[in-house]
Amino acid sequence: MSHQTDLRVIKTNDAIHTAFLSLIDQKGFENITINDIAQTAKINRSTFYLHYVDKYDLLKQMTAVGMTKIIAAMAPELYFSKNTFKEAAFTDDLGQALKVVANEPRLYAFILNDPNHLGLRQQAEDALQQHLIECLPQKTAVERDLLLNIVPAVYLSVIRWWLANDMRYSSTFLAHELAKFFKLGSRSLMSPESHMNV
Amino acid sequence: MSHQTDLRVIKTNDAIHTAFLSLIDQKGFENITINDIAQTAKINRSTFYLHYVDKYDLLKQMTAVGMTKIIAAMAPELYFSKNTFKEAAFTDDLGQALKVVANEPRLYAFILNDPNHLGLRQQAEDALQQHLIECLPQKTAVERDLLLNIVPAVYLSVIRWWLANDMRYSSTFLAHELAKFFKLGSRSLMSPESHMNV
DNA sequence: AACCATTTGCTGTATAAGCAACAAATGGCC
DNA sequence: GGCCATTTGTTGCTTATACAGCAAATGGTT
Numbered sequence: 001m002s003h004q005t006d007l008r009v010i011k012t013n014d015a016i017h018t019a020f021l022s023l024i025d026q027k028g029f030e031n032i033t034i035n036d037i038a039q040t041a042k043i044n045r046s047t048f049y050l051h052y053v054d055k056y057d058l059l060k061q062m063t064a065v066g067m068t069k070i071i072a073a074m075a076p077e078l079y080f081s082k083n084t085f086k087e088a089a090f091t092d093d094l095g096q097a098l099k100v101v102a103n104e105p106r107l108y109a110f111i112l113n114d115p116n117h118l119g120l121r122q123q124a125e126d127a128l129q130q131h132l133i134e135c136l137p138q139k140t141a142v143e144r145d146l147l148l149n150i151v152p153a154v155y156l157s158v159i160r161w162w163l164a165n166d167m168r169y170s171s172t173f174l175a176h177e178l179a180k181f182f183k184l185g186s187r188s189l190m191s192p193e194s195h196m197n198v
Numbered sequence: 199m200s201h202q203t204d205l206r207v208i209k210t211n212d213a214i215h216t217a218f219l220s221l222i223d224q225k226g227f228e229n230i231t232i233n234d235i236a237q238t239a240k241i242n243r244s245t246f247y248l249h250y251v252d253k254y255d256l257l258k259q260m261t262a263v264g265m266t267k268i269i270a271a272m273a274p275e276l277y278f279s280k281n282t283f284k285e286a287a288f289t290d291d292l293g294q295a296l297k298v299v300a301n302e303p304r305l306y307a308f309i310l311n312d313p314n315h316l317g318l319r320q321q322a323e324d325a326l327q328q329h330l331i332e333c334l335p336q337k338t339a340v341e342r343d344l345l346l347n348i349v350p351a352v353y354l355s356v357i358r359w360w361l362a363n364d365m366r367y368s369s370t371f372l373a374h375e376l377a378k379f380f381k382l383g384s385r386s387l388m389s390p391e392s393h394m395n396v
Numbered sequence: 397a398a399c400c401a402t403t404t405g406c407t408g409t410a411t412a413a414g415c416a417a418c419a420a421a422t423g424g425c426c
Numbered sequence: 427g428g429c430c431a432t433t434t435g436t437t438g439c440t441t442a443t444a445c446a447g448c449a450a451a452t453g454g455t456t
Contacts, residue, residue: 204413
């Protein structure tokens with residue numbers, strides 16, 4: 001599972017990934033055979049099995065590396081700090097993430113819409129949550145555990161919505177809207193006072 | 199030297215060829231190193247040497263297969279027949295050839311202009327001539343040996359001119375103009391009568 | 397000339413990819 | 427049900443590619 005540097009592996013995986021994504025568009029995920037992938041990627045069928053168990057495994061791995069790329073581009077600890085939410089840092093971070101997404105829009109759109117109910121969206125959310133667990137400080141402005149469960153869902157929903165709108169909106173706009181949401185949440189829904197009053 | 203079917207070889211050669219052609223545009227043929235080719239083609243340098251001696255050999259081989267493709271698309275015996283020149287058949291044939299050329303215009307432009315004087319143009323002419331020798335009937339409307347030496351040069355000049363003009367002109371137009379040239383040649387320049395009168 | 401970095405051929409070894417073959421499974425279709 | 431084509435995993439074997447290392451050649455600079 002370590003990172004690959006062998007040129008052959010890189011090129012084979014590139015070919016498989018692009019072939020797979022274009023086949024999803026052409027005939028839909030369920031109708032794709034390993035033969036299709038091999039032919040389109042111009043590789044031998046047995047080569048596919050060197051890397052993946054089946055097309056579900058392929059999708060799972062692609063989702064994993066896809067999320068890894070997004071995660072590598074973000075640093076939530078910079079704006080979900082101890083007592084405040086820093087909008088400027090968040091805007092930058094979201095911009096980085098969207099750049100990663102824009103690089104492979106078809107992949108992320110498929111993951112987030114998960115039209116075949118393969119648990120990709122959940123997998124993506126788990127990956128994000130895991131990263132938050134590792135990088136967020138113990139004390140956050142909002143109840144930490146709540147944050148860990150909400151933020152991934154919000155992030156992915158935003159990205160999905162952004163993709164559904166053909167990546168029209170700027171990260172600045174999105175970040176600003178989300179900032180309002182986060183601030184609202186910390187005031188009226190999650191602040192200790194209002195919580196006590198329920 | 200037999201035809202390759204191994205997917206690895208096909209992909210490696212594809213990568214080398216496209217890398218090479220784009221490098222020619224970028225930095226000029228003479229400045230290209232094998233390292234450049236390997237890096238751009240995303241192959242190991244030693245892999246290059248499995249297929250080619252050096253960049254000159256690469257160019258020679260590319261010229262050879264390039265000419266083979268053109269030759270495979272043409273059948274001069276269909277219009278340079280015993281007593282006549284058949285313009286319709288020639289038009290079709292030229293159209294086929296130009297389609298092959300249009301597929302890799304950078305390659306053929308470089309071969310035919312041969313800016314580094316590597317004898318590519320000559321190699322191309324020789325290949326064409328060899329094909330004519332093999333397929334033209336013994337008796338032609340014009341002196342056969344003369345035909346063998348003129349036609350390749352004319353063909354290649356036309357293709358070069360067509361490429362220089364960004365492939366604007368139709369094969370029909372070119373074929374018609376050439377037909378006039380061929381007919382003129384056979385009447386006033388090469389007919390036995392005028393020849394005798396010199 | 398002397399120096400230096402780059403390129404060049406060429407080596408050995410490791411390994412991914414190709415390929416053919418096979419039985420088992422899948423999935424229409426009559 | 428039975429038939430047939432396709433797909434699927436998996437196998438053993440071959441081969442092209444990767445990769446690191448090397449000495450020699452090259453080419454530019456001072």
